[in-house]
Amino acid sequence: MSASARLKLTARPARSLQELRRTIVSRIGWVACGLALLCVIGPLLDIVGVVAYRGLAAFSIKLFTSTSNGVTGGLLNAIEGTFIISLFGMLIAVPVGIGAGIYLSEYGSNRVGGVIRFLSDVLTGTPSIVLGYFSYIVFVTSLGWGFSLIAAAITLAILIVPYLARITELALRQVPVSMREAAFALGATEPTVVFRVILPGAATGVMTGALLALAISVGETAPLIYTAGWSNFLWNGRFTNEPVGYLTYVIWTFIDQPNAQSHALAFAAAFLVMMVVLAINIGVRLTVRRSTRVV
């Protein structure tokens, strides 16, 4: 590289003013870099601290046993709603995402695979509010599903499927080609190879993808505001025309209410969402680090 040339150093110079300046610049540089790291991690710690402090203060048994009433009461309906919206979102997304991941990894080295991969990346980059707007006009109003579990679940699924597909693909690609060859040599069919050899080999990776997708769906708000609506009650089992409450809604709306009780609920909801999202991510990252390369 030209880097060495750019240094313009004399060999073993005497301790000079220039030398001193370089040392000082280096020191300042390191301090600046350290401060930068603090500026990145500091807010995270502050967010976790503030949310935990104010969220835990609002914790009570009632929070988990009673449903909300206006801006007071508990969060049971929101907790349940977040759970079922994510669950049904995953139910739609996981088969599609993993199926697509298998295709891309095993048969996607052609032009079709390239196009799917590119469009999948485009979908990943699509702002979630655009998806929410789409679903509101198409599912909620035009198809007449109303604010409903199904509209919310489909919107979330569209959001997370590309992640699932790409992570599955990358996980499958890490399974050595020799394993595929060995299985085929034994006369195994394609489905057998995929389900008995490749998927087990990449199980950790695939599960990782699914868990990360779950974390995304628990923390999302924008695609749900115009699809799930809000309900003070537990889900009654209807898939259409029945709004569902969820935790991130509580954060987004209750913080704007001018009383301490609703602020407390907003922070409690934020704390629950944070805990789930962070726990999944920390767990996943620790497992992946341990089982693959060490950074």
Next chain:
Amino acid sequence: MKLSNLLSRSTALRSGVAALALAATVATAGAAHAASTLVETGSSLLYPLFNLWVPAFTAAHPDVQITTTSTGSGAGIAQSIKNLVQIGASDAYMSDALVQHNPNMLNIPLAISAQAINYNLPGLANTHINLSGPILAGIYSGKITMWNDRAIRAANPGVNLPAHVIIPVHRVDGSGDTFIFTQYLSDSTPSWAHSVHYGTTVSWPAVAGGIGANGNSGMVSAAAANPYSIAYIGVSYAAPAAKAGLGVAALKNALGAYVLPNPATVGAAASSVVTITPPDERISMIFAKGANAYPIANYEYAIINAKQADAATAASLRTFLNWAVTDGNASQFLDQVHFLPLPAAIQTLSQTQIAKIK
């Protein structure tokens, strides 16, 4: 090995969920008779009242579940028309054009409300400064930028107004408060009527530093967080506004008097329209002609689609709304949000409209 684990686990998961879904569907079929669910959305001004009403009503009617949400009157009107919700709460009645497009929609007054003009002036929170429609129009169109502007000083002799830039706060969501506020500006200030008009959403003139906020609660928060701001806030938020240290302005009415919002002045505004309220009850009591009338008072509406999805929902809806305009108008509810009950004549008109819900 691992695969079998994974597959069996996922199979178990899937069949478990299928069973859950099935059970849920069965449960619905049984539950549909027992409970009917109503969803209310819209006006953040009505929201605190609904939160008082619903527990009291459902205590007596456990078979009806009502969800309350605060979005904005624009959402209340729009989502009720689309049948996404059963009750659209709105401080504004529907426009003629919307009524023509949606002849099934009813505008049913539930109570009488008013709007305060609040300001965050350090040291002046307990002084009721005097403001008029033209002054507010000047502030919200950027022609009056300083608190010690000549026009404001002229209306407030003896008050020491700060030499500070005014931060006007307006609603960003479709809002009935915006509707009644801009109606006051339009009725009192011809230049505003010609340029901006009135509506649940208006195109706010460009004012440097002007802030948009979401909902009445957002208005209180934004005004509280910004010294020297001014905001229009529904009276149901008078308590949090006072707690946030916001002052309440006396407004110049149609006969030139400066009046504060209170039961006497809001009642005076309401009584001026009782006899002329039409059967569809869409009428403005803004800038009412009465010596003591507060200029920003209004009917709080339930925007209802007369054609409901099924008879059970319609019945629950009628029960609730009839309760709201009678028992719900009791002072134990309305006093907490500073609303006034409907006059008897208006109550009758509302009940006639409620009977149309099928």
Next chain:
Amino acid sequence: MKFRPFRLSLLSLSLLIPAALCAVILFLLIYSAPAIGFNGLGFVTGITWNLGDLYGDPVSVRGFTVPNGADYGILVFVTGTLLSSFIAILIAVPLSVGAAIFLAEAVPHHIRPVLSLLVELVAVVPSVVFGLWGIAVLIPLIGHYVSPSGNGYGLLTASIVLALMITPIIATTLLDALLQVPKENRESAFGLGATHFEVVTKAMMPMVRTTLIGGIVLALGRALGETLAVAMVAGGALNIMPTSLFSPISTIASFILTQLDSAESDPTNMAVRSLAEIALVLFVITLAMNAGAKLLTSGALNVRKRQA
């Protein structure tokens, strides 16, 4: 031949992804078509967003039925979006470069995984929680100590929140690249007598420049489309261009979020269709960013994915 059904079923599952994308694009195009016709080019150059007189009778303008005075211009929101994202990048780049360098070179090996995990975790904090923190912590801070008008909502606050959200994207991308710089390059620079810091800045950084740019463009894509956090702290400006760091702004995404309800009050539906056109504009902007990131480097994406 007997393998075909398996492959085909996998292919059909895969095709659901492009199908969903195409459905979104087609919907936006078809639904916004009347608005595109009505608004013309003035859409992106106008600074007035006016739904018109919703309580008056609709009028016919150039063959379109719209509320009287309706005028849809989105320059304010485009400016708010680009400006807040741009300032966020200005804040995020030095922070993430510094953090990545510190993590790669100055931190003991056994601590690095913990610290880099913390950096990665910043990226997974839900945006509504960032918004909550912005309201609870950042706005009072900026309102009291920084902003001359005492107003904490606005461009600067939005940019800071965005910057925090995108910093880990750039930092982790860069960190991975820095760790992959061959030993020889580092050692030859040391051999020339360079200080450790000079080795990093003058020998290593030039080698990872492409990855860095890729990471920045990727982060920009995320910032441009961010909705909730911005909507909670940006101040919701309308009809006015930002003039300072403390001016309230609106971004395209936050505007769609807060205005959909209002737009529905329009009996002619032109407002809702114009919102679809805004969504289309946002989609095109983020598409351009993501395509740009892809062109600049394919490495950046893979690095992120591999960690998962």
